[in-house]
Amino acid sequence: MSFEVETDAYKGPIGLLLSLITAQKVDLWQLSVSELVNGYLAELECMRQLDLEIATEFLIVASTLIELKCRRLFPNSNPLEMDEDFAFFEERDLLIARLLEVKTYRDASTAFLDLMEAASKSTPRIGVLQEPYASLMPDLLAGVTRQRLANSLRRFVVLEPDGSVDVSHLPAHPVSISQAARTVVLRLIELHRCTFEELMDKADTRIEVVVGFLAVLELYRQSRILIEQESSLGKIVVQWIPTKFSTAELEDFLEESGFHLGED
């Protein structure tokens, strides 16, 4: 059995997901990772035990999706110096190459399975030396030390998982990028031009600043704002590119701009 994905964009076994994306039947950007995760957790509750096969498959697809979405949200590390189109092409090629690579090895591994199947049909003789020859065999432990014994055990040893999961980096209150973008846009309409610090003067926590920064980057990418920075680590100045937005249009804009990573 395989985990069934049920989101608005896609319904079906998760294993098909990537192949469907490659066949252009599912729009990656319409898939919500959180929906996917919720569905998976619900599925887990129904299963009596964790099926590792399903779990791995799920993790591969979910993490690929998350990475793809993050990359799209997170512009190239040097967005200001690089030609925007060029940066975009590079990101796109990387993603495609990566997906095609996974698909290639996955397909190749099915050929391995066939080879293994064929090879397993013949069984080797493990010869046995009988006495008096057996005792002639040199002592196979000659020169073995305690350390070598321990080393040969390592192959079978599983590293102790750290029982706790560090959640200190998680915000106590989730902040979504769309909320942050809304705040940034409203503030910029009011101020027109200001520094990033001024933009963030209401932020209490570091995570709010981080999310605010992501929102600024996203707005920049969508050509809604201009960003200037005189020197590296210098002050970032943000400027609104005036457009005539009604409040309703603003809502629509925020709705449409693909800020659905944070919460849906």
Place this chain on the structure above:
Amino acid sequence: MNPADRAALSKEIEAVLMVSPEPLSKERAAEVFGVHDEDFKAAIDELSSFYSSSDRGFYIQKVAEGYRFASRPEMSSVIEKFALSQTHPRLSSAVLETLAIIAYRQPISRAQISSIRGVNSDYVIKVLISRGYIESTGAEAGPGSPRYYTTTPAFLEKLGIFSLAELPKVEGFMPLPEVAEALEASLFDGSY
């Protein structure tokens, strides 16, 4: 039994003798090949005389427990040379691994050892017993209940230590055989 069936049976017997680590008894043969004792007997006698009369390096040997392939007695000098030759890379790493598992996880059964190593370990266990590094312990509760293996004083002596407590600590843990089996069952499709 018609000649074609007889020929097919002979091929099957040869294949099984080739991979069997122990002599093949006629009870086991009846079960595996699904034939009457006398048919098995006739087939194996025919095979035996075939190998005895052809000029090969091995023959079918009849021992108390059954039948097995063995090198011919006149090949003894080359077998001796083979036994004495120093390079047994595969066997020695298998021996070391098996011994390590027994040392750190004793007492442990044959099936548990094989399950941790992922391969049948019967022959290696036999080698370790014959060298006196491990022994099977505990009164068996009854037929069919597994034997458990532990290391011997000769093993400690070989490593130059006084007690198992002197073995180096291995970071992490070796899953209990039951856990290893469960993990394996879920990591590998299909059944055994």
Place this chain on the structure above:
Amino acid sequence: MNPADRAALSKEIEAVLMVSPEPLSKERAAEVFGVHDEDFKAAIDELSSFYSSSDRGFYIQKVAEGYRFASRPEMSSVIEKFALSQTHPRLSSAVLETLAIIAYRQPISRAQISSIRGVNSDYVIKVLISRGYIESTGAEAGPGSPRYYTTTPAFLEKLGIFSLAELPKVEGFMPLPEVAEALEASLFDGSY
């Protein structure tokens, strides 16, 4: 080598193959039989073709580390009946996929494997190591420098091939340009 010597050598080889717990390598053969590589090669080739052409239940199998007797593939059902516990567990797709990445990209580091698969692959790598299909190689340059993984002879054996050159060409599995285009279109059209 004259025909009589050749015949004697063949008999010796058969006898040793019969008792050897591991494949017989040509280095070991040179040591045990005291003959040149080419003489051993000629004798074992002759033996192999003899067993392949005669209608027996076994044959001489060539694996990465040398030669050994093995039951013929068509005997698999009786061997399975004989050794119920011996059926090989099937590897899961995660394990197989990782194995494929390592096979085609070796030597490859843990981080590179995880980056291709998009998920942490530590446990899967562990399983592959404990099954003996891959090993970590190369003296580490220092603490923190990555380990690299390569496949082992046991891996070749598991696939029934003799060398990595016999792996199916990875190019054969690369998606067609149409797939790449479709992927590109689905990933990047529209939503901008």
